[in-house]
Amino acid sequence: MNTPTERPDGPAPLRLGIGAIGVIFFRMGLVAFGGLLLLLVLIERELVDRRPALTKRQITEAVTYTRLLPGSGGPLVVSYLGYVLRGVGGSGVATLMYLLPGIIVMTGLAVGFVALSTLPLLAPAIEGLLAAVVGIQSVYLYRFARKAIVDAVTATILVAGLGATFLLGVSAPLIVLLAGVVGVFLFTKSLGSEVADAG
Amino acid sequence: MPAELLDLFWQFMLFSLLAFGGGGTVLGLVDRVAVADKGWITPAEFSAAVGFTFITPGPILVLAPFVGYLVAGAAGAVVATLGVFLAPWALAMGSAHRLRSYLQHPRLRAFGKGAGPAIVGLFSLAVLTIARSSLSNVALVAVALIAGTLMARTKLHPIVILAGGALAGLVLGIPALEGALPEIRIP
Structure with missing residues (x-):
């Protein structure tokens, strides 16, 4: 099971211990505010430049082979590269330690939110914060919609999904699943030719 | 494991498996299930969870422990976190191993292209829900x-x-x- 990707592009990699993998990815997790791009810069600095545990090609492969998977891009790349570094154990430790700072902060915020949200002084601040969330999320919605609704077919899927929610009361996960299956029937051929043309 | 914790685990695993294009794409789904269907959290609590992801390191799906904690305390935080990150972890390892050819099939990409518009619809409803409760x-x-x-x-x-x-x-x-x-x- 522990079979790293072949590495024809460089010398034998430095083999890191599980502890070292944990510390490196925990430090990356502490500053993981900039999305996948920043993460890739950090990975290259820590695991290619400072210690030759990976090659640039392996990092590129990680991004390529995880971009079609469901889930957040950063943890997917971390899980992939952790496996390359040290198999299942490396992947598990890398992923856990990368996510740990965020998990701790979020859990702390939940505890604080429950405790403090009823304080008279903080309630107006939270109202203002939530109003700002509406503005920010609207922008994200617009940007995502521009990429996802590209033609009459995808617009029809959108309308059908909304109709299924309001008129038929179909559960949300089922709507997404059904839309995905419809996508498999409608788009597989054209996407397969795109991949073939790109060579 | 109590039924509520199992439900939390399963729902968050479902969210992660439908998150084609990143964690942000399933926020509408999380809102629909956690707020409207299950009544686990209020619209204001969901808004706060989303807002806090901007000041927290890591991916957007790190809102899982926040929601999990509000539902079932520390156990809920753990279970929701495991649920949302376990499947992608396994799939990423599969990509690094022999399952790569199956996970690169055009059908997977086509699934994501079909699911995208439905997710936009749910996302719109989520923003509307937050707006109704916050503004x-x-x-x-x-x-x-x-x-x-x-x-x-x-x-x-x-x-x-x-x-x-x-x-x-x-x-x-x-x-x-x-x-x-x-x-x-x-x-």
């Missing part, structure tokens, strides 16, 4: 509009915009102002 007067609507404009037109980090919103909220909460603001209701 109770014209001043808060103005805060939302200004925040959206700053997000779209400037390079300001969301953390700064959220801090500005919180500050605006504090100012608007001054008793002399609060009573003077006309209330609204979004349909």
